[in-house]
Amino acid sequence: QPITPDLLMTPSDQGNVDLDVDFAADRGNWTGKLDFLLSCIGYCVGLGNVWRFPYRAYTNGGGAFLVPYFLMLAICGIPLFFLELSLGQFSSLGPLAVWKISPLFKGAGAAMLLIVGLVAIYYNMIIAYVLFYLFASLTSNLPWEHCGNWWNTDLCLEHRGSKDGNGALPLNLTSTVSPSEEYWSRYVLHIQGSRGIGSPGQIRWNLCLCLLLAWVIVFLCILKGVKSSGKVVYFTATFPYLILLMLLVRGVTLPGAWKGIQFYLTPQFHHLLSSKVWIEAALQIFYSLGVGFGGLLTFASYNTFHQNIYRDTFIVTLGNAITSILAGFAIFSVLGYMSQELGVPVDQVAKAGPGLAFVVYPQAMTMLPLSPFWSFLFFFMLLTLGLDSQFAFLETIVTAVTDEFPYYLRPKKAVFSGLICVAMYLMGLVLTTDGGMYWLVLLDDYSASFGLMVAVITTCLAVTRVYGIQRFCRDIHMMLGFKPGLYFRACWLFLSPATLLALLVYSIVKYQPSEYGSYRFPAWAELLGILMGLLSCLMIPAGMLVAVLREEGSLWERLQQASRPALDWGPSLEENRTGMYVATLAGSQSPKPLMVHMRKYGGITSFENTAIEVDREIAEEEESMM
Numbered sequence: 001q002p003i004t005p006d007l008l009m010t011p012s013d014q015g016n017v018d019l020d021v022d023f024a025a026d027r028g029n030w031t032g033k034l035d036f037l038l039s040c041i042g043y044c045v046g047l048g049n050v051w052r053f054p055y056r057a058y059t060n061g062g063g064a065f066l067v068p069y070f071l072m073l074a075i076c077g078i079p080l081f082f083l084e085l086s087l088g089q090f091s092s093l094g095p096l097a098v099w100k101i102s103p104l105f106k107g108a109g110a111a112m113l114l115i116v117g118l119v120a121i122y123y124n125m126i127i128a129y130v131l132f133y134l135f136a137s138l139t140s141n142l143p144w145e146h147c148g149n150w151w152n153t154d155l156c157l158e159h160r161g162s163k164d165g166n167g168a169l170p171l172n173l174t175s176t177v178s179p180s181e182e183y184w185s186r187y188v189l190h191i192q193g194s195r196g197i198g199s200p201g202q203i204r205w206n207l208c209l210c211l212l213l214a215w216v217i218v219f220l221c222i223l224k225g226v227k228s229s230g231k232v233v234y235f236t237a238t239f240p241y242l243i244l245l246m247l248l249v250r251g252v253t254l255p256g257a258w259k260g261i262q263f264y265l266t267p268q269f270h271h272l273l274s275s276k277v278w279i280e281a282a283l284q285i286f287y288s289l290g291v292g293f294g295g296l297l298t299f300a301s302y303n304t305f306h307q308n309i310y311r312d313t314f315i316v317t318l319g320n321a322i323t324s325i326l327a328g329f330a331i332f333s334v335l336g337y338m339s340q341e342l343g344v345p346v347d348q349v350a351k352a353g354p355g356l357a358f359v360v361y362p363q364a365m366t367m368l369p370l371s372p373f374w375s376f377l378f379f380f381m382l383l384t385l386g387l388d389s390q391f392a393f394l395e396t397i398v399t400a401v402t403d404e405f406p407y408y409l410r411p412k413k414a415v416f417s418g419l420i421c422v423a424m425y426l427m428g429l430v431l432t433t434d435g436g437m438y439w440l441v442l443l444d445d446y447s448a449s450f451g452l453m454v455a456v457i458t459t460c461l462a463v464t465r466v467y468g469i470q471r472f473c474r475d476i477h478m479m480l481g482f483k484p485g486l487y488f489r490a491c492w493l494f495l496s497p498a499t500l501l502a503l504l505v506y507s508i509v510k511y512q513p514s515e516y517g518s519y520r521f522p523a524w525a526e527l528l529g530i531l532m533g534l535l536s537c538l539m540i541p542a543g544m545l546v547a548v549l550r551e552e553g554s555l556w557e558r559l560q561q562a563s564r565p566a567l568d569w570g571p572s573l574e575e576n577r578t579g580m581y582v583a584t585l586a587g588s589q590s591p592k593p594l595m596v597h598m599r600k601y602g603g604i605t606s607f608e609n610t611a612i613e614v615d616r617e618i619a620e621e622e623e624s625m626m
Helices: 011-025 035-044 047-051 053-059 062-091 097-101 103-136 179-188 205-221 226-236 239-252 257-265 269-273 275-288 295-301 309-342 354-366 371-404 406-432 436-446 450-480 486-509 523-550 555-563 592-601 606-625
Strands: none
Touching: 035 226, 035 295, 035 309, 035 371, 047 053, 047 275, 047 309, 047 354, 047 371, 053 062, 053 257, 053 275, 053 309, 062 097, 062 257, 062 269, 062 275, 062 295, 062 309, 062 450, 062 486, 097 103, 097 371, 097 450, 103 179, 103 205, 103 354, 103 371, 103 406, 103 436, 103 450, 103 523, 103 555, 179 354, 205 226, 205 371, 205 406, 226 239, 226 371, 239 257, 239 309, 239 371, 257 309, 269 275, 275 309, 275 486, 295 371, 309 354, 354 371, 371 406, 406 436, 436 523, 450 486, 450 523, 523 555
């Protein structure tokens, strides 16, 4: 709606207006100077930095991959990161309410909310797996070190190269299975109890309890919103670096470590001629920085109005990239040692995703002295990396909904957060079954795929084309004291949307059905996944329909009115409203901003007619009283 009902109140309702303003002011802010920066670092630096980037680098040209990686960071990562932070900080609103900037596109906020909800369900299941391994490491002998357990099969073979005079004798890894792989698939997942995604089997109560513990940890950390999670990240965002450094030092001192590092970084520049490498680099940047999930916008909305997010953007994005590269050294140094011990090439032991975290790296840990200690450190690092990303997902959902219904939910934010956690825990129970991994793969492949790209492209175009790049840059100037330069404008207007559009087309053209190992998903599961992705896309036209139906006039007039910013769009606090935003906040008694608004954006809606009449009546009453 162009004007909120608060602006139609008479002076007799001023007490209620003051209450509304009090609620806006009581939204809360970060309590420390580093809270926001560390929260952003913790949110961006997650599991993908450890288990996706190193693998993507070595399969796409080694050191040569860094060329498209940093180029895509400059074209796509940094500009979109800064855009999302700017939107959140300027308005102090979550992913739904921020669309006062252009109510026609509020569906993009709803799409983000749906995506982040689906991701939060399965992401916490990964944290539950990490907790399972963390507890399993509290022993003198790691349970995945040897065969001979009840879950092992006849194919189980302890993959330890036997030595002769010339070193390790090579092992035939194709016809045998390592103890760590059988521990993961047959004991942790108990996947043999399921015949496929359609028959998930029984709930694994040990995983069920680990998932419960993961949700309890998340709830306790977001109990008081950013005031509590902002303090937890001082540990969860910094401690992984200490562990990563320890693993790196331990890794590079192992025999054969240089073999793995060489394999990781040897440049193969002919790969740069392949479009796949550039697409992979853009995908890594896009998902690693967490753009489009609403987490950055949510965190920035709790900033003070003049926080230097321009500086923070470069600190977080470049820090994220450097962390990914360092993680590659820590991973591949250990994989190089492992390949030498087994007498096989590095590419036979290197994997990505859960295969690296729960099979290959745990197996490598068994070959080290004090293996339970190093295993505990590794999984504790994964836990802290995952938790602060999960904090952001939950805070995004809670903030988005409470900003829509502040008078009902904001005073009971802790209770509402608890209800969200309980609901998501119950929805995630299917992931704790024997066939839960199939559902996790389905969610991972489709929940944040093309739907997320469509939402980000829509956001970028709505802000720069509909709201206007000049107007948006002027808002940033009001907030930071300077306007974004040509680099940011060119990226926002052309380069970033074009890159995302290329990613979207590529992901559709190169679509491949989901699979897990040798298991191929049935057609109905594929269709369910595609519908999952399409549902978030459909939120955008659905939101447009709702916005248009709320307006009056012809279709074109409705579209124009719905695309204009709401009258109360702007900084949330009166003292930050300057220029055209002066006295346009709910509760302002000045009629002048109405005329400024109409001259600026053109047109008079039925709501504005009513507001003008109310303002005229107020002026006449004041004159009669005088």
